[in-house]
Amino acid sequence: MATILDGKKTSNIIKEEIKNRVNRLIQDGKRPPHLAAVLVGEDGASLIYVSNKVISCEQVGFKSSLIRLPYETGEKELLSTIKKLNDNKEIDGFIIQLPLPKHMDETKILLKINSNKDVDGFHPENFGRMALNMETFIPATPFGITEILERYNIDLSGKHAVVIGRSNIVGRPISMLLSRKAKVGNATVTVIHSRTKNIESFTRTADIVISALGVPGFLKGNMVKNGVIVVDVGITRVKDSSRLKGYIIKGDVDFDSVSKKASYITPVPGGVGPMTIASLLLNTFKAYEKNRSSK
């Protein structure tokens, strides 16, 4: 049976570590790190994500600010909010919760975030620094994946990693991270996507599969080899009237059949999700240290 890569437990350990670091700051008479989050509109899933981030900040002793703007907010107004956050010395890092309303140009908006406060790591300069293996903010989801693999002492060197999906948020950055010269790295990485022919010929030979496709139950036991390591990044809401919320969260991986063959596997929920939030907190702490040391 597969060992569960327990994201909930691991993220709690990381949060405990951060909390201790914050306590030491307070004892030294310093202020705690401060994360701000901007949410535009009323999207239910986005509201839950942002709320979880705010709650996590409180858990570790960070200060947090949630700035809510109505759906109708103009680009100009959002840019002025960003400018204030860039200039505010009491705020170490901030995120603009995506997706933004359709009348806004996400790329244009993200470019305006001060790269030293860009704890989501989506600014091209930070993304480029990651690609070039320089010090930077690594986007939270891929950062969370490398962190959980590292904490379970999984050695990827020389292993064949197959990444399903080429998004800017997960597939592309995790493929770069796994192939670079680094502790959690040195893997041979293949990125597969919607245009890939014969997907199974890749997944079946993979030593590790990272699935970030967003198709519930896509990866089945007969698509992987024995001993495979599986990281499930999918979080799709599937209608389920038997639940109070009316839906359940499903990963890309058919857990029952895949876990029988895997050596390690992340569950959904309780796998990559909590690691993503822990990584955002780590990035915020890094921003705090970076901005204070540059003064």
Place this chain on the structure above:
Amino acid sequence: MATILDGKKTSNIIKEEIKNRVNRLIQDGKRPPHLAAVLVGEDGASLIYVSNKVISCEQVGFKSSLIRLPYETGEKELLSTIKKLNDNKEIDGFIIQLPLPKHMDETKILLKINSNKDVDGFHPENFGRMALNMETFIPATPFGITEILERYNIDLSGKHAVVIGRSNIVGRPISMLLSRKAKVGNATVTVIHSRTKNIESFTRTADIVISALGVPGFLKGNMVKNGVIVVDVGITRVKDSSRLKGYIIKGDVDFDSVSKKASYITPVPGGVGPMTIASLLLNTFKAYEKNRSSK
């Protein structure tokens, strides 16, 4: 027999196109694009590369400036040269020929180049823009590869591309370019490198192999399948006392055995090399247009 992907011929066509564009500028009473190159030290290979770039500028009607600094130049002095180039409105783009002397921090230096004049595309912001599929300067060698594939109408969609090498200059950027949603793109891409186990299991199943390893004659006919497309980025000097120069340039690919199985193949010399210079000229033209339109 394989079709030769003729980089010399293709780059000459591109140069001719650029020359016509420059002529139209001159007819319109405008100044031509201007590329500057900085060479620190006396490295023979670097001097040849830079000279070829300067000569190519002349061929297409660009203005060019070569700034030579002694090997002993300090970082501070080089940074002051860069500042002057950044500020000089008559210079559209410039390159710092690599490698720099060992007493200099290349990363630190490259970060100081104005990203709008960074025609080599090595600045993290430009590299990140490439990774995020945004408008940018694409580094000349990977740009040259996509350009020759495009001009030979080679469709990569759904094909399995194996990139040998993970350098910042070639392997990493070409792997991103080939997998993105673009005309020359949509390939399934695997990056293999020094830590990869069983390299041949990847090269033998590849529809296209891009080799940027720097090991002369590494890729042999028995390592590829029939019909493979092969792009050879290797340019290693191998001693040869029968030559006037005392060396010959060798690619990564054992041309004789591989060309018998390939459908398309780039030769060395006359393949990727000339395409790299043509791409630098294209980037310089883009910088010219970009900087003039922003005034």
